[in-house]
Amino acid sequence: MDLTVGPVTGREYARPVTDRPAGCCDDNNKPKSTGGKMKKLLFLFLLVVLSACSTFKVAEIDPKTGYFPSETKADIIKHDKYDLDPMKSLVLVTAGAFVEGQVKNMKYFDEIINLGELQSIIVREGLQDKVPSIADKIGVNKAYTNYKPFLWFRYNVRKSEREAYVQFILTDPKDMKDIFIAEKRFDPVWGNDQSTWYPLCNAFIDYVRENSKIYRMP
Structure with missing residues (x-):
């Protein structure tokens, strides 16, 4: 087995090594597209990143600074x-x-x-x-x-x-x-x-x- 870093979580998982490139052809020798799979992985990655960001959350003013929490200015x-x-x-x-x-x-x-x-x-x-x-x-x-x-x-x-x-x-x-x-x-x-x-x-x-x-x- 080879170890590959997962594109979403960063964890390592085991994937069997085969005689032919994964995703190339199925048993009927029909081409298998990898584009859809890559798009799904990218979409999942973006979901994970965006879920870590606070969006449209009503906040209280920090009494120590007198402002809402931010390190940038408009x-x-x-x-x-x-x-x-x-x-x-x-x-x-x-x-x-x-x-x-x-x-x-x-x-x-x-x-x-x-x-x-x-x-x-x-x-x-x-x-x-x-x-x-x-x-x-x-x-x-x-x-x-x-x-x-x-x-x-x-x-x-x-x-x-x-x-x-x-x-x-x-x-x-x-x-x-x-x-x-x-x-x-x-x-x-x-x-x-x-x-x-x-x-x-x-x-x-x-x-x-x-x-x-x-x-x-x-």
Whole structure:
């Protein structure tokens, strides 16, 4: 027997040595393809690697550092001075439950709602005629005008010729001006919370600290 290192686990296993190359032909002399087997092994290898990475796990801020756990930083695209405190009563987050949980764990905004919850509020307040839809920027602006002022925290993907970048954006719906934009290059294979999402959240923490007089580290 020869000993071969398994491509997924790294363990050694025994494989019988035959007179002909394994996978070449079957007993009926029909060609046997090894391409499908190699693809399956590669797929299993990627599953093992990715399962070791934390992805979309809502985290608590580390009280020692004041940040979510990460060793990298996001790139800051826009960082306008803005008095956040008068607007901290409500923020609309349209970036999914994961980001909603991260913003909640910052413990700055009084109320955090998503798009579905804003739609329910519009109906409950009888504002359907004034705010017929919130599926675009015009609708969000109408909700701001006819319901109450709020900030809008959202997610975007910026694409270049060869790369994709995840962006976190904070917008004032009053005039649809983006006041904060941070981005991180997205790696679809190796990207995870620590390398992509937490750095973006940490950039937002810095922005809030620099533009709030009352925010304190959780």
